[in-house]
Amino acid sequence: MSEYSDDTLSVDKPADESPDNTPFEEQESSPSKSSQLSKAGLVSTLAAATAACGGGGSSDSGGSIISGIMGGTPAPTVVKPETDAEAARFLLHASISASPGEIAAVRDRGFEPWLDQQMNARNAQSAQDFIAAQGMDDVTSTDFVFNRGVADLMVWSQLLSGANPVRARAALALSEFFVVSTNTSSNLWPGSAMGAYWDILSDNAFGNFRDLIEEISLNPAMGVFLNTRGNQKADPRTGRVPDENYGREVMQLFSIGLFELNNDGTRRTSGGEPIETYTNEDVTGISKVFTGYDFDATGVTFTAAPDGGNYQIPDPSYLRNPMTADTSRWRFPRNESFHSDDAKTFLGTTIPAGTGAAESMRLAMDALFNHPNVGPFFGKQMIQRLVTSNPSPAYVGRVADAFNNNGSGTRGDLRAVFKAILLDDEAQSAAGLTDTTYGKVREPMLRFAQWARTSGLNSDSGFFLLGNLSDAANRLGQAPLRSPSVFNFFRPGYSPAGTQSADMGLVAPEFQIVNETSVAGYVNFMERSIDGGGFWMRDFTANYSAELGIAHDSTALLDRIDLLYTGGQLTEGSRTKILNALNDYTVMESSDEATKLERIHAAILLVMASNEYIVQR
C-alpha cells in the first residue's frame, strides 16, 4: 500500500479494479436494485428503532467546559444572532447546511448553547451501524469484501443524513488533516476499514487530541495506508530497517509540521531562517516506535470465501480493533516480538532500549502531543477548513490558546478548539463580509452535501448509492475520504500562481483542485443533480416541497435559496440576474409541479454557480 495512489491503477491487487466503482454500478457484481430495496426496507426499520433509542445523546460534558471557562461565575448573556442571515452564516461554518428550523433554533437558543447541544449529541448512526444495517458486512456475499465503493456509501450516508451534521462536519475536517484514503485502504473490507476510521474521527471530534492521535495511529486502515501494519524492527542479517513512512508523516502532517511555530502560527526564526522541527535522524528514531504491529485477530471468525476461492475471509471486526504488538493476538501467533528493542531517539526524547511497544507508543504520542507546535499547526488548518483560508495570526493564537488550555487546565480539548474557531469574532463579525481577502472557496464535496441536505435528499434504497465522485470532468471533482494522497486534496499553503490572490500573498488551498476542467465538471454535475437527471441520482429523491409552495413568487423563492445557501450574501447584481432568469418562466400558484420545478432548479443552480456562493464568507 502506498500513501501516493492513483485510484485507477490498483495494481496491487487485480481484484480491486472493479470495486472502485460503487458496488452497484457493475451489473455483474451486484444484486439487483429490487433485492436491495427489500433488504433495505427490512433493516431500515431496525435502524430507525435503534436511532430512536440511542439518538438522544448525552449531555454530560458540556457544562463542565463552560463553567470551567467562566470560573464558576453565573453564565453571561447568551449571544444570539440578530438576523436569519447571521444564523445561517454561522450554521454554514459549523454544520453542513442550514434549514429554516435550524436557523430558528440558533436564533432562539443562541450560538453557544446551540453548539453545545450539537456537540453533546452522539452520532445517532455510526458508520459501523450503517454498514451492518445495510448488510454490507456479510461474509457470505461476494459484494462487499473487496469493495471500495462501500466506503463511499458509508461516508455519504454520514454526510447527507442523520441528526448530527455538526459532528459530521468536524469529522470531515479532521479527515482532511488525519488523511487516510479509500483509494489505497485495506484490500479486505475497505468499507468497514474506512468506517472504523470515520467512527474514530466522529467519536473523538469533540474529545481530546491525545486520544485521537493514538487511536488513529493504531487504527488498521491507517496501519495499512501508512505501513505501520507489518512494520518490523531492524534485522542486521538481512539489512532490513524499519519502515519510515508513518514516523515521518505523523510528525510532518498529523502533529507538529516542518517548522517551529509561534503560538499564533507564524514561523519562529533563527538568524532570519525558519527552524526545522526535525531531521531525518528523528524520522529514523521515531520510526522504531511503530514496529511490531499487526491486526488483532482476537475473537475474529473465519468463513470460507464466498466466491469459492481457496481462502478464508475474516469477519470485519478486526478492523475496529487497535493493531497490536502482542504477537499472541495475531492471526498467526508468534513467540518473538517484532517491536524494536533499540533506544528510540527523536525530538529530544529518548525512549530507553528495551522499552515495550505500548509504553513506547505512549511516550511517543505524549512527546508529539506536548510539542508547542500542535495547537497552532492543527488549529490553523481547522480554521482554514471551517472558516477562512487566511486567518489573522491573532485568530490562530486564540484557537491555539484554546488547544493549550480549555480553561480548566486541559490540553488538546477539541470541543474547546472547535468552539474557539466557530465563535471567534473573526468568524462572526460583519467585517468579514466586506473584506476582500476573507473566506475560502467552498469544497466541491461540501457544496454537494449542502445541496443534498437542504433539499432533503433521500436515498430510496437506504444504501446512499453515490459512487466515487472524484472524477473532475464527469463528476464532482472531489469525494470524501478519497484524497489522492496523505497530503489531502490540497495543501494548506497552496497559492494559485498567476492570480490576484497569490499577488496579495494569500493562500487558497482549495484552488489546488480548481481548473478549467473541474469548474465545468462541477456546474454540469450540479445541473443534473438538482433536476435528478444524472444517472448517479437514480437512488435519490429530492424534496422541494418548501420551494414548490413559493415557486410562483420569484423573489420569495430567491430569498429562501439565497439565505439557505449563502447566508444571504448574494450581491444585488447577481440577484437581479437570477430574478431576470426566474421571471423568464411563467409560473402561477396553480401551475403544475413540473412547471414550478423548472424555476426551482434554475434558482438553485444559478445561486450555486455564482461566485458569492463559491467563496464562503
Add this chain to the structure above:
Amino acid sequence: MFIGKADELSRRAFMRRSGQLAALGAGSSYALGLAGMSEAAAFSSAGGYKALVCIFLYGGNDYGNTLIPFDPTNYNRYASIRGGNGDEGGGIALSRASLAGSVLNQPDTQTLTDDIQYALAPSMPRLKSRFDGGQMAPLLNVGPLVVPLTKAQYESGNNSSFPRPAKLFSHNDQQSTWQSSQPEGSTSGWGGRMGDLALSSNTNSMFTAINASGNAVFMNGETAVPYQVSTGGATLIRGVNNTRLYGSVATSEALESLLTTSHGHFLEADYSMVNARSIEYGGFVNDALENSTLSTDFGSGNRLASQLSVVARLIAARNRLGVNRQVFMVSMGGFDNHDGLIGTHEGLLSQLDAAMDAFYSATEEMGIADQVTSFTASDFGRTLASNGDGSDHGWGGHHFVMGGGVNGGQFYGTAPQVSLDSDDQVGRGRLLPTVSVDEYSATLAKWFGVSASEMPSISPNIGRFASPDLGFMAPPG
C-alpha cells in the same frame, strides 16, 4: 506550509498579466491571442514546432528496481542489500534471470562506475527497444541540488557554506523542488517559466502550457497560465452552450454571466477567471481535437497513456491551436512503495513503458518525432536498503528522456556505486545526486530554444554547475 509574500518577479508578472488580461476582459476572444508578452531575444523559436512533455511519477520512484545492475559483481551487491538470495532474487530484489531480456548495452566507449552493466526493469521491454534504437537515454542519479555537494559537506551540517535543498525526503516539498527549485509554496516552475519565454512564439499563447494532469507548480510561469484538459479533451459547461438550460435561454445566459462575474473579492475574481477560461477556450480546443486524427493505439486501462493520448492529439492540432512551442505535463501516482514493492512497482513501470512508447509512436506518425521530447521526473529516489518489502524516501534517482531529438542508446550522468556506505549516498542508499535538476532542465531548455543569457530564469542554480548542457539532446536545428 506558508506561502511567502509574492516576490518582485511575480509582482512584475502580475502587473503585466492583470493589465493585459483585465483589459481584454472575461469576454475576450481566443482569437486575439496574447502575443508579444515576452522578450524575443531570450528565446529562439527557430526550427519549427517543438514540445516538451514532463511525465511526473508521484510518490518517489524506486531507482533500485528501475535500472538494475546486471553484471554478476554488482548484481550480487544489489541482491545482498535488497534481501535477495543470490541470483534468485527475493526480498525486494528482482531475480537476475528476469533481467536478461532487458539489458541495456551502451556503446563500447562508455564505461560506468565499477563496470556496472544495467538492465531495465523487466516490465519495460519497449523502452529497452527505444534505448537500442537510440531514441531513449537514461540520466543517472539526478536530483535537486543547490550547489555540487560531497557527502562530507552534506554531513557537516554547515548549511551556509554547503547549502542543500530544503526539506529533503518530504514528498510535497521535493515534488515542488523538482518542479520549481523551491519547497512547497513556490509559485512558478521551470515548465511554466519556459512557457513565459515561448508565449510570443505562439499565435494563441494561452495554449503554450497545457496540463493533462492535476494542478502542479511545474506548469505555472510568471506570466504563462497553464490550461487544463481532461483525457477526453476540454470539459464544456453544458448550460452555457447557447442552449436552453432547464428550458430557458435566459437561464443559460444568466449562468454564463454569473460564472464570469466577481465582486471585488480576490478569491471570487480568481475563480471567475478560471470559469471564463473554461468557457472561452473549451469549444475551440475540442473543435481542433475533432479535426485531428491519430491512429496510434494508446491501449486502454492505462491512465498515463490516456493523458499522453490527449497530449498527442493536441500536438496533432497544433496548427489549428496556433502554437509553435508548447510545454505539457502528465503524471501517474502510486510510486510510494513503502511496502509491496515487488509486483506493484513493476506494474507501474509497465504502464509507464507502454505509455511512453505509444506517445513516441504517435510523434513518429505525425512526422515530428525530432520535435517532441518527453522526460520523467519524480519526488525523489528511494533507499536501496529494504524495510522488509519496500523502500523509503531518498534523494537522487534515475530518469528517462525520450524523443527523436535525444542522443539515446547511452547513459548520461554518473552511475552510483551499489552500496550503503559509499560517498555517493547519504545512508541506506539514499543517493547524493551527481547531476542536478538544474542541469537536467537547462539541457532541455536549451533544446527548446532558451538562450544562455536567460537560462538562470529557468534553472536558477545553473551557474554553480559544470554542465549547462548534459549532451543528451541533439543540437537545436
